[in-house]
Amino acid sequence: MSTVVLLGVTGLGLGALYFLMASGLSLTYGLLRVLNFAHGVFLTAGAYTAWLIVSRVGGNGPARFAAALLGALVVGAAIAAAVEVALIRPLYRRHIEQVLATVGVALALGALAQGIFGADPRPFPVPPWMQGVTPVLGAAVPNSRLVTIAAGAAVLGALGAFLRWTRWGLIVRAGVENREMVQALGIDVQRAFTLVFALGGVAAALGGVLSDGYFGTVDPARGTAMLIYAFVVVVIGGLGSIAGSAIAAVLVGLIQQFANYYGSVWWSFPSSGDLAVVLLLVAVLLVRPRGLAGGA
Amino acid sequence: MTPLLEVHDLHVVLAGSHILRGVDVAVPEGGVTALLGRNGAGKTTTLRAILGLVPRAGRVRLAGRDVSRTSTHALVQQGIGYVPEGRDVFAGLTVAENLRLAERTADPRYDQVYEIFPELRARAAQRAGTLSGGQQQMVAIARALLNPNRILLVDEPTKGLAPRVVARVIEILAAVSREVTVLLVEQNLAAAKGLARHAIVLDQGTTVYAGGFAEFVGARERVHRHLGVALAPAGP
Amino acid sequence: MRRGAGLAGLLVALAAVPFVPARAPGILPAPLNAPGTLQLLALCLVFGGVALSYALLFGYTGLLSFGHALFFATGAYTVDIALSRWQWPLLPALAVTAVVSLILPLILGAVALRVSGIAFAMVTLAFAQAGSILAFSNPGRLTGGEEGLGLVVDRLPAQLVGVVNTRYLYWIALGYLVVACLVSWRAVTSRSGRIWPAIRENELRVEVLGVTPYGYKLLAFVIGCFLASLGGVVYVLLAGGASPGITTANLSLALLLMVVLGGTGSLWGAVLGGVLYEYLDFRLVALAGSPGIHALPRWLSVPLGEPLFILGMLFILLVLFFPGGIAGVPDRYRFARAPKRRLLQGEEGTS
16 A cells, blocks of 8 residues: 555656646647757756755755755746747747757757766755655655645646736737737737746756755756656647646656556566556547647 | 828738739728638738738838838737637637737727627626637627727628628628728628728739729629629619 | 769769778878778768658658657667577578568558657657667567667678678668668659658648548658668668667657758758768767867867767757758858748748
């Protein structure tokens, strides 16, 4: 029983990380029709910024981690906005080229991270309150998982509120449906593009910081590795739908976790979950390519 | 008198087809100017090209000022209301949100809009996707009336609507056109007849007539040649 | 007629390379006929061919596949497994590889082509990821997992083994490129081949004309993927084994870069792009380790020390400023700034 609880919580934690990446990806694709391959880089940037700040600032107090978090979010937003302004904007309407440009960014910045910090994962000083365990239904659940889940839920709430109650949220919702008409109503959709990119960068960077605590290490390859699963979540959840991404993220996280575990126990195949999730993507795309059908 | 909206030598190529091959349009200020032509002549494309929604070559002037390089949203902010073919209301947003999105000034004219369209106030919280075609058309027109516009570009507002709704739309446009210039694309010649003072006719991507509406309609043979329809004799 | 003679001359020149002791200082580290140089040139030729195979899909027919590496790796791993794990002789190993390399794209393509555009791209990405997962997890101890599968050379003919025989591998690589070019040319000039660019431009119009694009797309897909697998076989001989790195998205994206570098839509451009990319990759790796780089200040030496960084930046610059790639260079100077002429030439990707 405690195994199931542990697996469930771990799966939810993983799902929360996926959601943080997927939310930005989903909005970006919904509004700009661009599949942002550089999104993994935003996560890596957030992860390493947090690591850098935590390594330089002494002490164990909350200020240290607050600064790391803030720094990571700022860097994530900045890089994302820069990518949008420098690469996406000049290629207006040329969607294939925009995707290719993000691929170039993913390659270049990924290699840069590896060059600066080395290809190997480095230990991350996890704050003590994240290191502990909390008993949940008889299982000792690591706090890092719970924190991650809570953060994911908070972002879900914040994004939902933004979309529902603010004018820019209204513009984004309308733009996802029909950005041309938004333009024809006299609204500068370009600014919404940059905003959505930046929001995505912030969410991904947050995911990066949390993943530092979740895995206990900072790893230059993690952003790219998680990107494919974030894609799966976005596709299953429906492009442009935050609620859909949240549900899909939970689903994917749980399936991956449980399948990996039982696959390793029953068939000595610990990647069963990864494989299952990837094939799930194919199945969904074939049966219900919502928003993807027939091309961008 | 300078035309309010002028377009000169407009070319548009879409998906390999040269749709507009040097269209000239001059919309005089005041009243309704009808943009006529058979299916595929390029009427909707002309409106979209004016707004900059499709890549185009050619010159566009609004109230004498050259706006050829102005972006769509900046152009619209100079006082253009667009009522597109197919309504293009945002299905996932409520009626109220659809209207709110269209607000351009600090003082949108909700009173006027709700006076003309009382049902929109009643249905404010309803998702626009669940509205009937006629109701969606009301939303689309209301959007354009919310702001003080100089010209409305209206694309086939009566298409696919029940006769009673058509009559209402025409009535509203007639009232509106007393204050705002209207460029109206309309296949339904009978609907345009009550409204339009001027006519511009497109055929195969070029302008073949620009002048009084009544004069054009009176020349039966011309109407048949360019529009492919025979106009029924004027009746009650 | 003249073009044929030019190409034949080029082919002869390329075939003669292993006999030429010329040096190219700065460009090549050793004389042309040295084994190390021949190895590099052979790899360039192989990737020229693989890039060409990808161009058939993407540049020519408009099928944006993000998983082309899967088929390259299939060729490599299948022949490697047959030779090294099952100890088969060369010909049966090649035969089974050929069969797998035809059947796999047929099945996967039949499934993936049920959708198009970004959905198709995602499905191919997913398939490739699945393949990568399998390669890394070493099922039945076949693939060698993370460390890859070294090629066991007992069953290979003597001419293909050993550094001194690199020239034979070079000629095989050249032969592969020639085969790839011939097959592509034959395919592109065939009746089916003429439909492919039409599908790329406007699939809807093709359908309206009464043609079902599905079969034609599948044909392009199978041919392109088969050629890639063939390249994988030659690669495994050159590299001495297969490693899971060739199953990753990195290789698929590198192929994309090669085609874009050469000019999307141009087949000969893709060959050039593949050759150039592979050469750049090699040189940049050498550059990264060189003392000259280490002497630079850190803010330069770190990025320049990562070949993928430079290639990624190159990609970005290409997409922003040279969308036509190498093949597009002559066109850029031909068209004047007249907006009407540019417009009538056709803008890319109107929303």
